[in-house]
Amino acid sequence: LSGSTMNATVSGLLSFTSYTFTLQACTAAGCTVSPASSAVRTSQAAPQQFAAPGAHVISSTAVNITWREPARPNGVVIKYELKRNGLRVLALSSSNTSYLDTGLRPFTAYIYAVESFN
Secondary structure, eight states, X not given: OOTTOOOOOOXXXXXXXXXOOOOEEEETTEEEEOOOOOOEEOOXXXXXXXXXXXXXXXXXXXXXXXXXXXXXXXXXXXXXXEEETTEEEEEEETTOOEEEEOSOOTTOOOOEEEEEEO
């Protein structure tokens, strides 16, 4: 940066990641490097790389649904929402990664999806 520039924008950073920065000032006599800044963390973003849930048939009227945390949570996951055939069944805390869905109709196809929130 030129001599009178007192700020800079850094782009291409990852979401919810800590960074530290140092500055280097140079003159004809040489350069000096500043101490590292305090760590700063970028903002959270929507979770990414979330795999489809697994469905394990327990009986003709019950299915156990399981899932894993997103590969890139991009923040702190606070809850999951489970949907059956596009309709919300329930919301669960982030510590839960399975749900036993009971009271289902025998010989009926169901489509499950899980959404994570941070």
